[in-house]
Amino acid sequence: MTHSAAQVSYLEDGHTLRSWLLTTDHKRIAILYFVAITFFFFAGGFAAFLMRYNLLSPHGLLGSAETYNRLFSMHGILMVWFFLVPAVPVTLGNFLIPLMLGARDLAFPRLNLLSWYLFMAAGFVALYAVVAGGVDTGWTFYTPLTSLYSKGHVVAAIVAIFIAGFSSIATGLNFIVSIHKLRAPGMTWYKMPVFLWSLYATSVILVLATPVLAMTLLLLAFERIFGIGVFDPAIGGDPLLFQHLFWFYSHPAVYVMILPGFGVISEIVPAFSRKELFGYKFVVWASIAIAVIGFLVWGHHMFVAGTSLFSAIVFSLLSYMVAVPSAIKVFNWIGTMHKGYIHFDSPMLYAIGFIGLFTTGGLTGLFVAALAADVHLTQTYFVVAHFHYVMVGGMVSAYFAGLHFWWPKITGRLYPEMWGRAGAITIFVGFNLTFFPQFVLGYLGMPRRYFAYPQQFEALNLLSSAGALVLALGYLLPLGYLTWSLLYGERASANPWGATGLEWTTPSPPPTENFAVTPIVTQAPYQYEQPEAASHE
Amino acid sequence: MNGYWPSATLEGREVDLLLLALLLVSCAVLALVFGLILLYMVRYRAGSGVHRGARSDQAWRFEIGWTAATLAVFFGLFIWGGDLYVRLFQPPADALQIYVVGKQWMWKVEHQGGQREINALHVPINRPIQLVMTSEDVIHDFSVPAFRIKHDVLPGRYETLWFQIDRTGAFELFCTQLCGVGHYTMTGEVVAMSQPDFEKWLASGAASEGHEDMAAAGKELFTAHGCSGCHGEGGVGGSPETTGVQAPALAGLYGHSVKLQTGATVTADDKFIRDCILTPDKTPVAGYPQIMPSFSGQISEEKVLRLIAYIKSLKSGSRT
């Protein structure tokens, strides 16, 4: 029970399979999640790649619309529930929250392990649904198509998401309780790094929104199984009710994806600017504001769905409100760089890429929040481009930024820096090539989820598919050099970046108990020394 | 694709103007963000010897400044987009109504004269057109990018969409709500013609072959489904003396307000009449016993539309 030898690295503390599969160490669980998440990212990415291949020709190259529909449904389901929503919280969050808090583990370590098993169970059910033939409803599962008309394996897909939801809830609950109860002595709320605040806000959404999705999907499964149910217009049910409930989860889920990214960037920008985070309290409260207002904007997915004029106006206004805190964050990151001493290591390059792509995604959000503009743009490739800029350009870049930043801490190894920079730049270029043409396609009216499309959209689709090739290469690069570094990378010191934060005070990789002695916090976060005094480089 | 730009409707051109404004705002912000990042990347790179000077300790001034500026710009965009949307939402009173039924995977259109077409919609220019749309199965979406409009088409209810085209031409029509395997095939075209051409088209062989005026077809259904048995021939209403039961008069009903047993007053529009036929229990009319049976599942959406057309055609006191 008690590990007196605090210096044994968590990676060395047991080598059996059992020591991994039955571990309650948050760091080992994070590694288990890393493996699973990486698999789902590339599985979902492969589906996207086939979609882009299909769209090379206006007639569709895959030969079957059914195959195409199943591919984009699989892409959406795997990416949303098995990568974007969990990725940062379960990997970096699991690994770092106790370290940043100055704690030895999360509040409920066994619950943490359980949530990994739930996630894996969900993943296997999802893969079963895919192998059995998949679903063709899109990840949005609109009724009555999904409940009464679709021929795919809808119930299996729903069960997968339902279980994954409970894994999310368990994780969120664990994080909230840990942040409340396990902060090291002296770590007041305003001494917490922004990463913790963001994950706190994320967890609140996970805990409060996910159950709504779970129930909605259960109602959907009921209708699917019995052929009659509460959303069925034939007996007076309302399909719009499904959409309301679905987006009540799925819009806040967007903030579940992006808020942890904000947290990562708020750690990296000060670290590589050697400067305190500009407007700490504003950044913190912007996260909380996003979590709160984010619950009140779901109706903006339904401006053309048949809701009332009044609701459309209210949701439009609230959607503009929720964009304000995101803008505040962007300005604060730039403010942090002002008068700093900026280093261009890989994490910073990914972070700068994030700021650019996220800002573009956010600005195009203003287009679709403006009611009359949304009428034209919604359901087209414009919306596809918009949310990919936020989700992939934003969230995935932030995930990679965080991965590169904490990689030495997690693995105890350094990756080849030049390869890291090449990866960051390839991803940035490939991403823009893939998705920028889709804004234009959307404006020109190309509808999403079309297996074949009119001739006039061909050139832009070719460009987008060519970009996807570059992007795919960009994502394979980190897979290659990070794996290489596990075996051959240089050993990392405890704090290779000279960053602040409790996680950098432990050895790399950290011992099982994290801290030999519980740290006592006296300083605010991000107290970087003035390099002129400390003569950096 | 010809005629995509400028848009063929006034509202479409205004949407484009709004989009242009959004584009300019976005470009300005992006220029600012990228400009500052690039500037700082060069000026404040670690190796640069530039003098950093004292840091501002009044961060909150910047915070208030950019928060207020963001709010102001956002609010302006919200008002602009909202104002235009309200207009897109409210059709002019004299709009020509055309009925659209979506089903997997085709658009079925019926004109008031009974002319039917599939995956095509012929309309006159310079005249407001209102589409009354419903679906037989799943949710579809009627989208004409050239007019910058779209609206979902739902089963079990009527949704409307209006536009007024100011030049002739053929414009692409898409279904933009995933509706199953054939989603991508649910396309067609909107053909805008001058008023004389449109009338010629309505009367032409192709369009009129075997068609019957919608109201006339509705009249046959009115008898065939036994509506006249209670509501009387020509929908004059029933009483224990004439038809044996107390039934409300339907002639002159359309567009007038109706008092319900719940105390609410509603206007008798297409949606209301549809509800009365399919779910009479939902709309018990004050002063009459609730004995009307539901016709849900017995009449197709297209027949319901014809019945409605017939009821709309009945003027007070008329006995057609």
Add this chain to the structure above:
Amino acid sequence: MSDAAAHEFQFSSAEHRRETAISGIWLFLATEALFFGPIFLSWIYARFADPNAFDAGGRQTELTIGVTNTALLIASSFAYSVGLAFMEFGSRRGMVLWLLVAWALGAAFIGLKFGVEWRMDLAKGLFPGANFSVHGPSRNGAQLFFAFYFFSTALHGLHLLVGLALLAWIIFQARRFTAERHSPVRVVGLYWTFIDVIWLILFPLIYLIGRAS
């Protein structure tokens, strides 16, 4: 005091661990509230769309069994609280006795609900679908009501079964608890009472609203 053995290494004391556990269960109950929330909301919304037909469905339910079941659950939560009070005063025997009463009352609810009431409902042809026995203009709304009815009572029953399992576990583990250390008894008690609260919302939705109008 063997305090170190009584808590994992992330807690500073056993007390710290207890507080954390109680925070956790409250947060879990918040999750559960949002889990059931959409049913209540959709239920009220669906009734609003077509109140007459919906209520016609509601009048087909078995009021007597509903009232009896409500009484059983309230009594069960009461018994649990008495059991918890006994534990706080150090009487393990009293706790076990009252928890057995709580368990039996909960089991009686399950028996009555699914063994008797559901069977009667199904025999009357109240399950939505082609064989639904309510005809006439109220047929659709009544089917909608019974779709909600069967869905929500099944889900509530499932929660109750989990509760019964947890209660049984507490009874079998009773030896481990003392007047100072019994946070699992509290945690399970909160969950048990929560199931009761859910039922207290379902009860009027199922049995009363249709009859009131």
